[in-house]
Amino acid sequence: MTSLSATNVVLETLARHTGMDQDEIDPGMRVQEDLGLDSLDAVELLMVLEQETSCRFDIGVANGIATVGDIIERLHAAMS
Numbered sequence: 001m002t003s004l005s006a007t008n009v010v011l012e013t014l015a016r017h018t019g020m021d022q023d024e025i026d027p028g029m030r031v032q033e034d035l036g037l038d039s040l041d042a043v044e045l046l047m048v049l050e051q052e053t054s055c056r057f058d059i060g061v062a063n064g065i066a067t068v069g070d071i072i073e074r075l076h077a078a079m080s
Contacts, residue, residue, distance in 0.1 A: 006076040013048055014068065017041070027069035039063070045071070055079050 007027070015022040018035050031037045037045065042062040049071075050056055055078035065071055 006079060007072050009049065009053060010068065010072045010075055013045065013052065014071075017045055017048065025068060027067065027072055029068045031065055031067060031071070035068070046074075049075055053079065 011022050011025050014020070014025050014035065018025075018037070020035070025035070029035060031042060039062060042065050046057045046062055053075065055075065057074060057078055061074050065074065
């Protein structure tokens with residue numbers, strides 16, 4: 001999967017998870033402050049991404065996620 005595809009998957013998933021329009025979400029947005037997701041939400045989001053992409057994340061990865069771009073990078077790395 002390319003970086004662009006990873007971006008699309010993350011943006012689509014975040015849009016469903018937050019109720020925001022996909023076009024309103026960008027990689028620079030902060031997960032907690034801008035999207036209102038707490039650490040439990042981040043773990044849940046990673047679990048959804050695992051189901052949708054068949055990739056596996058270490059649950060500890062959720063602690064290092066600060067921005068949407070961080071999620072995209074983690075997904076891209078997991079898919080490589």
